[in-house]
Each structure stands twice: as C-alpha cells, then as structure tokens.
Amino acid sequence: MNVATLLRAFCEAVESRNGEAFAKLFTEDGVYHDVFYGAFAGRAKIAAMIDDWFYRTATDFRWVMHDPVSDGTMLYARYTFSYRSTLPEAKGVRAMFEGVAIMTLSDGKIARYHEVANTAPAFVDLNFAPERIAKIVAKQGAALKARPEMQQHLG
Template sequence: MDFESLIKKMTRAAVQGNGSTVVDCFTVDGVYHDVFYGDFTGRNIARMIEDYFHRDGKNFRWDIFDPVEQRNKGYARYVFSYDSRLKNFENKRAIFEGVAICTLSNGKISDYREIATATTGLALMGFPPAKISKFVAREADALVKRPESASHLTTSSTRS
C-alpha cells in the first residue's frame, strides 16, 4: 500500500475508534509515539485509540495534506480537531496542526511520531497557562534527549 493510502486509512480508523484497523496499518512491533499519551507498541496501539483517544475526545476530524514518501519514510501534514470529554473542558473544541513522520517497512508503519502544535488545542480548550507550560517542558525534554539533538547541545549552551 502506498503511503498516502496507508496514512489516510490509519487516520480514518483512529477517528472512528477502530483500534484494530489502526494496528493493521503497523508492523507487528510498530510503535506509535503519541504527543499526549506517550509510546504504544504493537497491539497496544489499539488500546491507546480505544481506551484513551476516545475516552478523552469525541467528534474527531483528522485531515491529511501533502503526503510524501521517499525510500522508507513518509511525511504528511495534518489538521486535527476534537471536542473534549475532559472534566472541566467538556465540549471545548481543540484544533491543532502537525506533521506525521513515519518509518515504513513492507507497506506498513514501523514507527509513527509527530511534530504537533498541540498547545494551540490546549489553549483553545481553556487550559491554564501553567498546565500548557508543563506540556511544553515535557516536549522540550523529549527533544533534547533524542540522538539527533546531541550536536545542537554544546557545553556552552544552557537550558533554564
């Protein structure tokens, strides 16, 4: 399956709450790195979709734009939205955009991660600045721990 068909199949299934179809888009040991919920591997991806994704949101929309595939990588820009089910934020609409970054193997996703402006969604829902700041700090920590960030962190650089 080409990447555009694969990513659209995966996102349609996620929006519908169909965890088993999402899993079918991944290799057996594929990993989904979710910006909110963390890392899920293999069949546990279905649990993330069904037990977390749809627990905390409803009325999802996930539009894919400009998917590109080269060698074993797929990239796709997206706009994502949902109505919150979270206590104190019920029915607030979250909207954000991002880029899906997929490693591909034999027509399936072996690794899915995303760069997302999730803080815009949190702000639109009315999250307090302190909670948004905590989310940003977690994202910053994850970025500096990735191997590709090492050369950007020199002994002369400081972090607050």
C-alpha cells in the same frame, strides 16, 4: 498499499475508534510515539491507544493529512487534528492543532510513527490555565529532545 490509501485508512481508523484496523497498518513490532501519551509498541498496545487512550477524554476526532512526501521507506505529512474534549474545564469545546507525521515504512506498513506538533493552541481552546499549558509544553519539548531518533528532524 500506496501512501494516499495508507493515510486515509490511518485517519479513518482513528475517527471511527477502530483500534484494530489502525494497528493493522503497523508492522507486528511497530511503535507509535504519541505527542501526548508517549510510545506504544506492538499492535495490541497501538490498538488500545486508539480505543482507550484517545477516547478516554475526547470524542468526535477529525484527522486530515496534507502534502505527503515519501521515498518508500520514509513518509512525511503535515496534518490537522481536532477533537471534542470531554474534560470538565473544556466545556465540550473542539480543540485543534497542527503537526507533522514522520513514519518509517517497511513492506507497506508503518514500522515507526513519530510526530512533531504545536499543541499549545489546543490547550488554549480547552481553557487550560496558562501555568498548566506552560508545564505541558515544557514536558513535551524535553521528551522530544530526549529521543535520539528525532535529532535528525530537529536540526
């Protein structure tokens, strides 16, 4: 599967709430590290992440990958991601943020997925109190710094 096809299938599976199709893009022992929810290992857990976790408090997802770069074993792509929140304080607003997807590939499948994202604007869109935003962003930063495999990407 070429990079453009892989990324299109990736985004379409999320947008259509198709965890099974999404999980098939990963190796059997693949791991998806979500910026909000943490790590999901194996296809069953990755599928559940899409079908259950993502759609638990949101709907109407839009995910677009931009400017992918790959050497066949690593794939990087900027992305824009948005969804309509079902959280009470959000009042149905669409939240959006940007990030970078970092994927380790194996035999045309995703073995590991990581992301670095600026999620703060989405929390403002969702009408979260500033104290809540600061707490969430600090927690995400600490979790990112604690992952040894991310050190090469953080400088």
